[in-house]
Amino acid sequence: MQGAKAIEIEDPYIRMPHQIQNFVRLCEAVVKLSNIKRIDLITGYDDELQKTEAEQKLGEPKQSLLEMDIIFEYDFNPNLHDREIRLDNGWIVKIGRGLDFYQKPESWFEIGTNDLSLRKCLETKVDIFRG
Amino acid sequence: MQGAKAIEIEDPYIRMPHQIQNFVRLCEAVVKLSNIKRIDLITGYDDELQKTEAEQKLGEPKQSLLEMDIIFEYDFNPNLHDREIRLDNGWIVKIGRGLDFYQKPESWFEIGTNDLSLRKCLETKVDIFRG
Numbered sequence: 001m002q003g004a005k006a007i008e009i010e011d012p013y014i015r016m017p018h019q020i021q022n023f024v025r026l027c028e029a030v031v032k033l034s035n036i037k038r039i040d041l042i043t044g045y046d047d048e049l050q051k052t053e054a055e056q057k058l059g060e061p062k063q064s065l066l067e068m069d070i071i072f073e074y075d076f077n078p079n080l081h082d083r084e085i086r087l088d089n090g091w092i093v094k095i096g097r098g099l100d101f102y103q104k105p106e107s108w109f110e111i112g113t114n115d116l117s118l119r120k121c122l123e124t125k126v127d128i129f130r131g
Numbered sequence: 132m133q134g135a136k137a138i139e140i141e142d143p144y145i146r147m148p149h150q151i152q153n154f155v156r157l158c159e160a161v162v163k164l165s166n167i168k169r170i171d172l173i174t175g176y177d178d179e180l181q182k183t184e185a186e187q188k189l190g191e192p193k194q195s196l197l198e199m200d201i202i203f204e205y206d207f208n209p210n211l212h213d214r215e216i217r218l219d220n221g222w223i224v225k226i227g228r229g230l231d232f233y234q235k236p237e238s239w240f241e242i243g244t245n246d247l248s249l250r251k252c253l254e255t256k257v258d259i260f261r262g
Contacts, residue, residue: 020240028246060240068242109151109191111199114245115159 001034004087011098012044012080015054022099024061025116031068036087039065041074051076092131096124132165135218142229143175143211146185153230155192156247162199167218170196172205182207223262227255 001007007030014023023041030036041058045051058074065072083098095101103120105113112118132138138161145154154172161167172189176182189205196203214229226232234251236244243249 021245024240024242025245028242028249031242031249032246057240060238061242064241064243107191109155109188110195111155111159111162111192112195114152114156115163118159118162 001030001036001087004034004036004089004091006038006040006088007034007036008040008042008086009099010042010080010082010084010086011100012077012083013098013100014041014043014058015045015050017057018104019100020054020057022102023058026099027061027065027072031065031070037070039070039072041072042077042080043074044078044080045076046078086131090130092129094125094127096126097122132161132167132218135165135167135220135222137169137171137219138165138167139171139173139215139217140230141173141211141213141215141217143208143214144229144231145172145174145189146176146181148188149235150231151185151188153233154189157230158192158196158203162196162201168201170201170203172203173208173211174205175209175211176207177209217262221261223260225256225258227257228253 009023009026011023013019027039030039043054045054054076055074062072062074083095085093085095101122101124102116103122105119112120140154140157142154144150158170161170174185176185186205193203193205214226216224216226232253232255233247234253236250243251
């Protein structure tokens with residue numbers, strides 16, 4: 001993410017609470033590790049209720065990112081399938097499962113609940129290349 | 132934590148779910164950053180129901196630590212007041228508020244929900260010294 005000023009995330013599955021948490025974690029990494037000042041998300045939805053609930057939840061990182069001088073905009077496309085993260089310095093990250101590639105812990109107090117580097121993953125491919 | 136093989140945590144407030152999560156996060160740091168093979172926790176309780184619930188929750192990191200060859204034992208002392216973390220290489224960490232020194236986020240989707248280095252703290256003193 002070094003040298004990038006903007007990041008675009010296309011991922012149809014940023015709608016359930018744990019998926020929005022995955023996205024918040026990505027935003028936390030952006031805040032901590034980069035000088036990115038703009039985040040764009042395009043995601044999907046099944047029905048209007050789900051869309052309304054996702055909009056409400058996504059408003060929360062939007063507000064706290066704004067307090068850190070980072071603009072976050074989101075939009076919905078119900079036909080979206082592919083997952084892709086694009087940085088404005090040319091790097092592209094494609095994860096087969098998108099951000100939702102961690103296994104659910106058996107319990108919420110086990111090791112790896114908070115620190116995802118200790119959490120088991122689902123099988124997926126990660127392709128990182130320069131466009 | 133480098134060079135330490137065992138850690139003892141005395142903290143009366145490892146009983147509410149978020150406090151046990153704080154403790155699980157400490158265990159995650161132990162797993163990731165040290166060669167510690169034994170963790171001892173002494174904590175407190177208000178009543179038998181709270182103690183039973185805490186025992187149940189603490190059994191979960193106990194099991195997952197065991198799978199990583201780390202022994203975790205806990206005990207209860209209802210009269211405990213002071214907070215102290217002791218490493219067997221002589222280092223002692225005293226935090227006025229114990230592990231429970233983070234502010235509750237205003238929402239569970241804001242930046243700093245997951246990455247505590249981005250979360251606001253409560254006022255407390257941290258003393259680190261070699262005993």
